């Protein structure tokens with residue numbers, strides 16, 4: 001049990017409105033510490049919606065998300081924000097860096113918001129993160145001075161800032177060229193190998209194949225789960 | 240908080256033009272408010288000071304506030320008497336010397352006796368009703384500014400001529416009187432008295448200058464037909480603002496109607512209250528409008544930064560912390576604007592004080608009176624700051640309430 005970083009039980013997300021819509025329709029899954037999980041599926045199948053639920057950005061209509069053994073269903077909006085700040089790192093397709101800040105300041109943002117380190121400790125960590133992502137000479141550049149791949153790597157550094165147990169990435173390479181895509185993926189792979197749980201949504205089957213486990217979603221449900229190294233064995237089909 | 244400040248500063252410092260417009264708005268609001276307050280209070284204080292200088296602070300008269308209750312009314316509840324004249328007693332304040340001595344024992348100021356009556360002044364066929372006040376020049380200097388209001392002659396000249404009188408400048412002009420002229424005074428009982436004009440005064444209050452004549456107590460008593468009577472005591476206090484309290488005590492002690500200068504000018508003071516209210520409302524509105532530019536800027540910034548807001552929230556910054564960024568921005572604009580507003584306000588006040596106007600009270604051209612008070616600066620600044628924070632609060636709340644998922648979905 002202690003190895004499970006994140007667990008989802010019976011997740012359902014409905015949109016109330018003129019046209020009611022079920023984005024996520026009963027998903028159970030568990031991710032181990034250090035596991036690299038890929039979520040695939042056709043466009044509009046609910047991958048992003050699921051990711052928002054897993055990262056506590058959105059609250060489920062039914063079911064619950066358990067992060068590091070802690071149930072999150074009864075948390076207030078502020079408490080969920082605190083969990084996001086310290087336990088989940090987000091990477092989106094669009095980098096969402098603050099334009100007025102340098103790469104380093106963007107990476108420092110979550111640490112400053114958490115306020116658990118001194119300024120010099122934060123800077124040291126920020127610089128070493130940028131360094132490990134090959135961005136050491138870009139620390140003082142603004143996002144508009146960086147390439148797409150560089151920006152996305154800054155966004156990853158920002159997601160890693162508070163040493164979260166879980167990194168969720170929604171098509172992080174969707175807007176990148178092949179070389180940058182490769183780079184970002186190997187970084188995510190390394191992060192998982194260092195013990196953090198990585199959940200990434202991707203369209204690219206080749207990349208998904210490099211994950212420890214691949215979860216295919218259709219119409220808000222898990223259609224199939226593929227474990228790597230077990231010869232693309234289909235463990236579970238439909239639900 | 241440091242992060243909030245940092246982001247806020249970045250937002251405002253990268254929008255120099257907008258920020259300057261916001262600051263200019265605040266500065267003008269604060270500046271003009273300070274100017275208005277200084278002018279308002281300056282003219283008011285100036286006016287009151289002259290009023291207080293000209294008038295006795297408390298006047299004790301040989302009258303009662305209402306008709307005394309009749310013995311029959313006191314005896315029988317069913318009895319009601321009407322049409323009773325408030326007379327039937329001897330005119331004048333009884334034993335004025337001892338009353339004055341007992342008042343001098345405790346009032347913080349001084350007291351002087353006088354005889355007040357009405358008469359008609361007859362000069363060359365023109366007849367004008369006037370108020371004749373008989374005074375004692377020795378005491379008069381202690382309770383009124385008459386001595387310093389003299390344009391021609393001196394108070395002491397009253398005793399140098401037979402039945403000497405001092406006439407208001409405006410009245411003298413009307414009648415073509417000059418010092419040394421003789422006029423005839425006609426009293427209520429038809430008493431006629433030939434008097435010599437020994438001096439002219441100017442108080443600045445038109446109604447006084449047109450109808451007031453001073454003489455010694457003797458001639459006034461003759462005009463009244465009451466020998467030796469004193470029907471008015473006038474008090475001058477060290478602190479004019481204590482007049483109401485002292486008047487009440489004097490009235491309780493002596494039983495004579497004692498009127499403070501505030502009571503005597505209640506109508507005037509109440510117009511001041513109305514004026515104050517109007518001006519305060521206008522100043523408040525001015526400060527409020529001056530924060531509109533700030534509202535505009537914060538609205539723009541929160542709109543432009545929708546994505547940043549979403550990402551900060553998604554990263555785990557709490558909503559109120561994100562909201563605070565924009566309020567801090569407004570406060571930065573407000574504080575700088577207020578500082579400039581203070582300077583502007585001071586300069587405007589200084590500018591006005593260089594302008595001279597004709598003052599009817601003194602008959603001279605004097606600079607506009609400006610009242611400088613740190614309170615004006617603090618209050619204008621404080622209200623302005625609140626307006627700015629309020630102006631930022633609403634757009635900031637609206638923008639930070641939006642769920643980050645809505646924005647993130649919309650942009651990817």
Ligand SMILES: Nc1ncnc2c1ncn2[C@@H]1O[C@H](COP(=O)(O)OP(=O)(O)O)[C@@H](O)[C@H]1O
Pocket residue numbers: 015021023041042043044045046047048049050648
């Ligand atoms: N607020 C919403 N109201 C109605 N439909 C929505 C809303 N948000 C998302 N959807 C729809 O739900 C479906 C699932 O969306 P999403 O989770 O983004 O899918 P994916 O990431 O797999 O492309 C899509 O068809 C999308 O258009």
Ligand SMILES: [Mg+2]
Pocket residue numbers: 047048049170
């Ligand atoms: Mg998606």
